[in-house]
Amino acid sequence: MYKPTIGLEIHAELNTKSKMFCSCKNDPDEKRPNFNICEVCTAQPGTLPVANEEAIKKVIKTGLALNCNIAENSKFDRKNYFYPDLPKGYQISQYDQPLCENGYLEIDDRKIRIRRIHLEEDTGSLLHPDGADYSLVNLNRAGVPLMELVTEPDITSGQEARKFAEELQLIFRYLGVSDADMEKGLMRVEVNISLSKTTRPGLVGKLGTKVEIKNLNSFRVVQKAIDFEIKRQSELLDSGEKVVLETRGWHDKKEITFSQREKEEAHDYRYFPEPDLPPLHFDVEYIERIKAEIMELPQQKRERFKSEYGLDEKSAEVFVNNKSLGEYFEKVVSELDEWIDQKNNKELRSAIKLASNYLISDVIGILNGKEFNEKSFKLTPENFAEFIKMIHKKEILSKVAKMVLVEMINTGEDPSEIVDANNWRQMEDSAELEKTIKGVILKNQKAVEDYRKGNTNAIQFLSGQVMAATRGTADPEKVRELLEKII
Numbered sequence: 358m359y360k361p362t363i364g365l366e367i368h369a370e371l372n373t374k375s376k377m378f379c380s381c382k383n384d385p386d387e388k389r390p391n392f393n394i395c396e397v398c399t400a401q402p403g404t405l406p407v408a409n410e411e412a413i414k415k416v417i418k419t420g421l422a423l424n425c426n427i428a429e430n431s432k433f434d435r436k437n438y439f440y441p442d443l444p445k446g447y448q449i450s451q452y453d454q455p456l457c458e459n460g461y462l463e464i465d466d467r468k469i470r471i472r473r474i475h476l477e478e479d480t481g482s483l484l485h486p487d488g489a490d491y492s493l494v495n496l497n498r499a500g501v502p503l504m505e506l507v508t509e510p511d512i513t514s515g516q517e518a519r520k521f522a523e524e525l526q527l528i529f530r531y532l533g534v535s536d537a538d539m540e541k542g543l544m545r546v547e548v549n550i551s552l553s554k555t556t557r558p559g560l561v562g563k564l565g566t567k568v569e570i571k572n573l574n575s576f577r578v579v580q581k582a583i584d585f586e587i588k589r590q591s592e593l594l595d596s597g598e599k600v601v602l603e604t605r606g607w608h609d610k611k612e613i614t615f616s617q618r619e620k621e622e623a624h625d626y627r628y629f630p631e632p633d634l635p636p637l638h639f640d641v642e643y644i645e646r647i648k649a650e651i652m653e654l655p656q657q658k659r660e661r662f663k664s665e666y667g668l669d670e671k672s673a674e675v676f677v678n679n680k681s682l683g684e685y686f687e688k689v690v691s692e693l694d695e696w697i698d699q700k701n702n703k704e705l706r707s708a709i710k711l712a713s714n715y716l717i718s719d720v721i722g723i724l725n726g727k728e729f730n731e732k733s734f735k736l737t738p739e740n741f742a743e744f745i746k747m748i749h750k751k752e753i754l755s756k757v758a759k760m761v762l763v764e765m766i767n768t769g770e771d772p773s774e775i776v777d778a779n780n781w782r783q784m785e786d787s788a789e790l791e792k793t794i795k796g797v798i799l800k801n802q803k804a805v806e807d808y809r810k811g812n813t814n815a816i817q818f819l820s821g822q823v824m825a826a827t828r829g830t831a832d833p834e835k836v837r838e839l840l841e842k843i844i
């Protein structure tokens with residue numbers, strides 16, 4: 358048996374307005390190549406960098422949310438290497454004094470330790486046109502603030518790695534530090550994995566050879582690549598072969614990892630302190646001010662949604678993962694407070710449950726794969742709450758409710774207006790309902806005869822006819838009761 362030891366290196370582009378060391382716009386959606394560039398981020402001689410304070414604050418904020426120690430003294434360093442997408446010939450990064458160290462994030466009650474989080478600048482990007490014997494360089498991304506987070510090798514499975522990365526993405530988004538979109542490359546996950554032999558239960562032999570996996574562009578792929586690598590390395594070790602120290606990539610179609618390059622001796626980046634930027638010093642008040650800006654984090658929200666609204670695990674998860682939907686839900690609940698007798702907590706709870714169910718299954722269903730966004734959602738929380746109240750008080754029945762909901766989402770209209778305009782209100786008037794039932798009985802004498810002869814299916818048919826005649830606005834139980842009474 359082998360025990361996998363997995364560590365992650367995660368890069369996230371910060372969503373600051375401007376780049377890390379110049380005032381160029383930081384816009385990952387800019388399509389025009391080399392549009393957001395200047396003398397500084399293209400490394401013209403004689404230019405000097407100025408550090409973006411917003412980026413520094415965002416990294417500190419992330420560190421605080423992830424239980425890190427924040428450095429009192431920090432600095433930037435030069436990491437020297439040559440690559441065509443790196444105009445300066447070095448990257449400004451942080452070496453021995455990262456902004457944040459020794460944190461952790463709990464995943465399923467297990468602490469995954471975070472070794473460090475530091476701040477650096479992103480590189481430009483290269484484009485290799487099909488069939489051309491040259492490459493193109495786009496420096497829009499050069500100098501964009503990039504946060505690098507390194508975990509300790511505490512992760513033991515592909516699933517755990519995926520959960521960790523997903524939770525981290527949520528935290529970045531809740532903190533508002535990064536959009537962390539993996540498909541757009543705004544968040545990038547690299548995996549380090551090695552297997553060690555478990556000699557006796559609970560006893561692990563020395564660590565095996567480390568393999569690095571890069572270019573993983575989704576959470577699903579992170580999990581799959583790790584699972585694949587555990588299998589591949591186990592099979593190698595079982596057959597007496599050696600695992601090679603190397604960097605591997607992920608082949609999306611074949612769903613396998615493949616060797617990209619064998620690792621040379623550790624690269625010497627000749628780090629030294631960046632002479633063009635002053636060292637950083639943070640006093641306690643500065644850190645405290647940043648800390649005070651941290652709002653509710655995903656895990657706190659999960660707990661609160663369960664205790665405050667009585668939601669189950671799964672529903673709470675939906676609202677936590679879709680922040681906008683969660684906020685909308687809370688607005689609806691506060692509206693419900695006004696509609697529903699607050700002294701009756703049980704009644705409020707059941708209305709809240711109703712609202713949660715309609716949002717999670719019906720609204721999400723109607724949106725049909727499109728992500729919920731309150732800004733583009735026509736239906737206001739007030740109207741949604743009123744709609745829930747109408748169902749709750751049985752003014753409309755569930756079949757009608759679904760039609761009302763579609764109408765409200767399309768037009769943004771008031772539910773009571775929609776219900777009245779279509780005459781969809783539940784038929785309260787027994788006399789009127791009786792009249793309709795008598796009409797149905799007259800028209801369907803054969804079914805009535807069948808029922809009298811003991812064919813119970815006939816009553817089903819008759820109530821179907823009544824429901825159709827009332828266009829779903831009658832209470833089915835009451836219809837049946839009256840039918841039986843009259844016949």
Ligand SMILES: [Zn+2]
Nearest residue numbers: 379381395398
């Ligand atoms: Zn610039």
